[in-house]
Amino acid sequence: MNSSAADRPSHQDGSLAARIASRAKTTREDVEDVFTTRGLPLAYPPARPRPVRIHRLRVDGNRVGVQPEGPIDQTFTFNDGLTALVASNLKGKTSVLELITWCLRGAPRAKLQGDVRRWLTRLELDATIAGQPMGFRLSLTPEALLSGVVFTASSVDQLTDTDGIAGGSGVSTLIEADNQDDFAVKVAELMLDRLDLQPIVNKLTTKERVRTQTHGWPSYYSAIYLQLGRDRPLLGNQNMAGLAGRLLQVFLDLPATAVLARVKATYDVLQAEADKQSENTKRAVAERADERARVEEALAEARRSLTQLQKAAPGPDLTELADKSARLARQVADAQDEQDEINRGYREARRIRQLDEKALNDIRESEVARLLFHGLNPSACPRCETPISGDRRQAERDVHRCAVCTTEVTGAEGEDEAVEAEARDRVEGSKAAEKAAKQALGTAEANLDRLTAELETVQANLRTATAATASRDRIAAEIEVARWEGALQVLPNLPDTPTNNGDVTLTVLKSASKVLEDESKGAAAQLFADLNAEIVDLAHQFGMTALESVEINRAAQLKVIKGGGAEKPFVDQDPGAQLRLRVAVIVALLRVGARYGISTHPGLILIDSPKAEEIQDADATVIFRELNRLATAEGLQVLITTADFHLAAETLPAECVIAAKPGDPLW
Template sequence: MSEEQADTGPVEAWLAEVAAKSRQPLHVVREVLAQHRVRPQMAAPRPHRLLVTSVAFDGFRPAADSVAGEKGGEPFTFSWDLGPGLWCLASLGKNEAGKSSVLEIVLWCLRGRSGLQRDVRHWLRTVRVGFELDGEPLLVDIAVRAGSPQGHVVSTQSGTVLVDFDGLADFEEAMDAFMLERLGLEPLRTAQAAPGGPSEPPITGELSWPSYASALHVSRSGLGILLGNDARHGLPTRLLELFLGAPWASTKVEAAVALKIVRAQLSAARSRAVGDAEARKAQLEELSRRLKQAQDRLAALDGAGGTAADVQQLYTELAASTRVAVTAQDAVLAVRSTHNELEAQRRDLAAAVHTAEEASLARAFFHTLMPTVCPRCDAAVDRARWEREREGHCSLCASDLHEAHSSADEDESGAQTADLRQMLVEVQQAVDGAAAELAQAQQQASQAEAVREGATGRLQEALGSPGLRERREMELVVARLEGAVEERSGRFADLDASVDLAPLEGAGAVLAAAEKLAMDRRTQVLKKVLGDVEKDIVVMGRALGLEMLKEVKLGGNASLTVWKGGQKHSYGSLTEGEQLRLKIVTTIALLRHGYRSGVGRYPGLLFIDSPGAEEVDAGDLQHMLRDLVTLTEMVPELQVIVATARGAEVREIVSADNMRLAAEGQRLW
């Protein structure tokens, strides 16, 4: 480790080691782990305590000859108050006394998942199981209708309803969420290989509280498995880590699941890249074959090559003549617009000249008139007024006639009229020029249209020639195939090398390093404690009748190797009686270590169903029960509930207060 890493914490040191082992930058390591929810967890978890305090239920058991669905039957009730220590449900040799059903009812209320036989569940009407979780008194209160539970979990200390449920699935989900949160547990991520092979994404899922709770129950159905009742998804290993509070264990599992997913994605990406390359190669070969066939067919069409070239030339001529005709027509429109504007100006100027000349003639005419009456009031103009005009004053308004008819005004009016006449002449000349341009443009447009029509006619005539259509179509086929071949031989040729697998490969390297390094840390911790657990297993195993037991090796994967009678055995090769005893003593040994160290997360509750049914004689069974009593005395919070048909042997060990014993030939309920 470098000096820089020496001062960092254990999580930072682990991240740095992952980066070094995977050869990825530290920021990439952090991003990959965050993306795949792989969290470094090294703190020892806080232990929790679970204690069953009471169980009560009632219902109706149908008569042996009753018809399915018939109402009524024999009523039954059961109630039992419990506490810490060893407790026992027993009968005197009768196997159908209801012992296992009591255990399953309690387990149903604790884990939410029912292991009851269907008929027994349908007999029930009410179920009430009290338990303490870290000292808080809780009650599961259920009304059962047609085998379906409806009820709630309530804190009897505060009266608060903590969980409501209605139905089998809802009950399991509700207890799952409640117990995981209260016990500080997390769902166990799982990944299974897909049926389609390594390139298919793995089937992922989660094991939750019912899977954890399998460690609470030792029964015949799970004897072949050292811890719990299910070996799938590495559950025994996780339970071992749960007993011992192993740090880094969840990190190792999260990294392993994520690595399976990434490896499947990488395998699929590589398969797709290979498949795509092969598909492109096959496509190129097929296109080349089709191109060769098309070229051969084109070559077989003799004598049509010149015609085809002429047609192409005719297409070119038609396109060129069409552009010229359009340009000529645009020129006609532009010249016509100019001509129309000038013609409008000419008409306006002609009108203005005419108006000016009319005004000049009107003034001259009116100045020669002698008025006889006033044009406003019809008053007669007498001779005296006429005489005044001789003096230079108007006979009507008395104004100075010399000023009104000054020569300057007449000159100005005449000059304006002359200017208008000159402008009219100039505009007329422009109009004539525009008309000439228009005529020329129209002639050019007509000529261009004639050329275009000629090109159209020649093309239509050429297209009507025999064999040309077939060759033209074949030429197009060849051109398209040549383009496709060139495309796949050109820019598509580098696709195989351009498939970017680097991100997935980098993520896989990070996750593989994270799993390995977390596993190393987890294993180092377990090695320190497994030796003590192995010694306890040997001592208690000999006390339970395995006199030939010499040594055991408890693996970090929850495997057990046994040396007895001078031979080495695996746990799975032992007899059922030997498996039962070793499973019990292994569970007890792990419990003892957890309580000694104060880090085990196992909640301190154990159910043992029928421990005397598997080749265990009376003396060995009593030894086992005494050891359980000793263990519960050593750990006051521990509770063990045993169900057995060997009541005669058990009642010598377990006090009457801690035991429910069915009378001979009778049921517990």
Template sequence: MSEELAIPSESELHRRITTRLGDADPEEVAAILTAHGLDLTAPLPARRELVVHRLYCEGVKSTGTAAKDGPFTLDIPLGPGPWAIASEINSAGKSSVLWALSFALRGEGFAAFRRPETVGWFHYVRADVEVGGVAASVRLTFERPGRPHARLLSADALPALLALEGRGEEGPGVRTVSEAEPPEVEALIGRFMMDRLGLRPISVWTAEPGAPKGEDGQRDSTEQVHGWPSFFYALALNSANDTILLGPTTVGQLPVRLMQLFLDVPYASELTRLVTARKAELQEESRVARRADEDARARQQKVEPLRAALADAQQRLRDLRDAQPDITALLQAVERAAAQVVACQDAHQVAAGQLEAARKNRLADQRAARRARQSSAARLLLGALDPEACPRCDHDIDDARRAIEDTEHRCSVCANPLPDEPNDPEAAQEALTRIDDRLAASQAAETRFKAAADQAARTLEGARTAYEDAAAALAAARSGEAFTLLEQTQQEVFTLQGALTLAAGETTGALPALAAALSEPIAQPTGPHPLNDERVLAVATEVVKEVVDAHSRALFTELNGEILAIAQALGVTNLGSVNLNLAGHLNAIKSGAKHPYSSFSPVDRLRMRIAAVVGMVRVGRRRGIVSHPGLLLIDAPTADEVVPETAHQVLQTLYDTGNDIPGIQMIITSTESAVWDIFPEDRIVTGVDGRELF
């Protein structure tokens, strides 16, 4: 950190905030900051190191290429210092190798290194790395082009990982710590890198596309969180024709935020979260106010329709109430009908019993009349007992006994001989007449009882129908639909009354307490401003921003000198000065005139970007911190250079930089012949005869 500027502690920041708030309660201030996830603990010096020690790839090269169609395997040993992936021809696979490595390090291939025709060639990628002092191996298995399954291995020591052959994963001290399917690969790698490198996401606030402007001219915005994929732009550099110094976007001043992060500016991450939290709070307040204004205008437009709607709802409520039946009367009707059913059931049972007894009597008289005419023995006893069962033992007198009585003249009850039949025709006729009269009487009785039973059944059926009708009327009156409709209409009336009260200050006979309360003037606060979240966040943002800006200016002043020296060494001609400001503008002077970054040629833009990143590394190392991971992947730094001497100068500068700065690892690609003059053979990755790598 800067010797001139001290880093304030958390308690000092809280003291400054509470003082500006008017001696507010520090505990209350801390509680509000904590509620928004803000921790102002003084940061510790960063120690971010990322070194690639081995890159291993397997795949199948499509047919129809210039050479080496079919399966391929790459096994590239790497380490700290400068490295060149070189060939004497174009389309040799140099950028594709960087793309494969970036996929393992980023969880998604770096777009600037991507060559569409080679993406499907890679079936397996392995990168053995040290991240923050931890040995790890990222294994990507591509079942579909660009959609790998990932496995993350770790080991007690790096040599244990490097000793594994090809796709091997088993060895002493080696273990699988995590894995992910294609949709989660980027998140897994990003989380691992962020945790091990001690990085925090950067939040920026950006306007929502298509959002309307408010009265203050501002659009509703949303938070964008930038994590490892965006930070990777400070590691992966190329000669693409873009106009952004660092990072994927300039929204929210992301380039300068990245520089502050990799220069380890104190409280830089906290400032981005404070700004985001405050903007979110302000936006919510603005939305509340806007909704209130819109509601007020809407209420003015809706007063008359509300009155009409209320009158209609009240009339419907009256109609529904008038149409509601008398539930008590319906209950009484059901009870009366139920009692009538019970009485009719009893009467029906009595009539049915009488009918059954009459039927039995009639059947007995029919049998007696039939036997009297068929048997002289029966005629003899017509006036005597004609039992159905023995009067002593209750056994039935069956037809066999009756037949014996007819044929053998033995009593069917006691089996003794019957007396001789008197030969008196008049007596016999008289006996038959008596039995016929008895039969007629029993038949008449059965007919009467049947008529009574039928009448009782009809009466019972009518009673049951009356009960069902009464029960149905009660059920209909109690139905959920009727009550629900009544309740909904009542609620509609209440809602419309409340809406009309709020819209026009009218009570319409309801909600008088609410109307009275709304008519009371709002008491204006007196004394100091109340302590609310937005006010605390605003003051905290001011205090932290002062700290961040002061340290940024000091570090940027030092960084400006590094950028100028490195860019000149990389061949950026006529560059007179650089004055990086807090808005992320380079403010370069070239050939004596102002020269914005977007006006540089593509090759010079890449060299300025390299100068900015290398400058950050140098400033950090000089101050004893490892704020940048130290890895640089540079694709074709001399691709557009037409002067051989300048190309040689650029490559020599990059090689010297990779050797001179402690802990830096620089991997470049090139087709320049000067690579073989500058880089030692063991630092060059190339194919056979300097041609295709695979």
């Protein structure tokens, strides 16, 4: 029945990134960027083999409150095939499964009774996980886990010889934790890594938002510790979020199952966020439109009121008068500054003209002045700044002695006329400059007077208009118009609602979902056909002789067709049939996996008290006998509990049974 891995449906054909890019009509670089940014893998190689086998459980503690009280030190050794734990009800057989679960799962379940937990001081479990020997060591108090250690050794036998701390040859520590939460997290990470499993990511929708929900190792473990009951799914223990289907697809090693789940969940979350943003934008646009309509209506009403006031009491526009008054006030101030500047220039021109006339008179009256005209005429000594006295200036005119240095002044004859002519030219120039300055001053003064008069007129009109009652009403109306115009300016129309059609991330993720879905479906077709056939064959061996066929889908929904073509879903089957079908599915997974060379279920099953689920004695006999046979034939390890001593003794070899005396505790 076995065949090579080459017969298995192909996982990949070419570059996944290239196929997604082709479907998304974008570049491979865009695809790689989106997957990298979102932490999504672009590869899904076949999973490594993931068998799990348990070998030994040691329970150490002290029983109190229940007879027989006293120290506990019990070791259980398990077969590679089926091991039945047999004891009266409430005598510890379920606890053995729960203690194994605590070690392998990383955290205890609520089903582990509180009094049992308080008895324990130490747990030891030896197992082989995906071919690697591992020892789990838990030190406990009644209140908490003191330490949790997981180590690996060279062989299974060596696990028993060490507590994982001594660090002997070939022993190395994988996990060290000093509290329950840390131990649970580390065990979950370790088991996912060793069994080559990826967290299952699903979309979770609430009233507030859409987000992702991650299912880790505890969800996978629920496919090992079978949860019986009509309300339980075919695989695992949760009906929500399509988890049973995800587990089935992972255990069939369907291409890209984990990647597909993460891509879909990421797309759903991003699309939901985009939809929510679009809805918020639409709502904002509608609210803005309503607000603008209200403001525009108020503005129109204010303008109508202003128009009526202007018609009833016509007059100047007060706003325009106020603006004109302010403008004229600025012009008057500028004209005043200009007039002051021109007046200073005029006074300076007049002073220069007076000096030039005086110099001409001096030339005409004094020979010394003519001689010194081209020189300096200082009022003080240029070196010490001592003022020149009137006596020196008189001596300069009378006896031709320089007023500065008292030296006699001489000059050549014939220069008088040239000096006087030059002085006259200076006088004419300064007179012309003075006249021009005076004219400019007159123009500036006239402009200032005109602007001042206009300002006074406008201000008088503004005071008159403001004083009138009708004008006050118009002012209020104009202010109201201005207020609503301002309100309208701060409420611009919002842009139309953006679309997500051009969003590269969403386009890539949507295309990736389709590509991965197609590949998964293509690989699943033959696998599911074979799986259906194996389930029917196994169910027949379990005594379901009326079963004609089954149809299992990728959501782990099982349609059961019995004699006469009657169809019923798995949930409508009786408890005995449900148990047999659950086990048949797991064994069928192992068979199909062996045929195609793929890694499937870990091959470890824990079943607690199947007869408690209203399974008849005849059904239970068949189940126990066939489980033992299949466990040996299919490489399956099964731990099953029962309170029926006769059932175990009649259906199972002695080496497969760990039994207490009736009424005594199992440990």
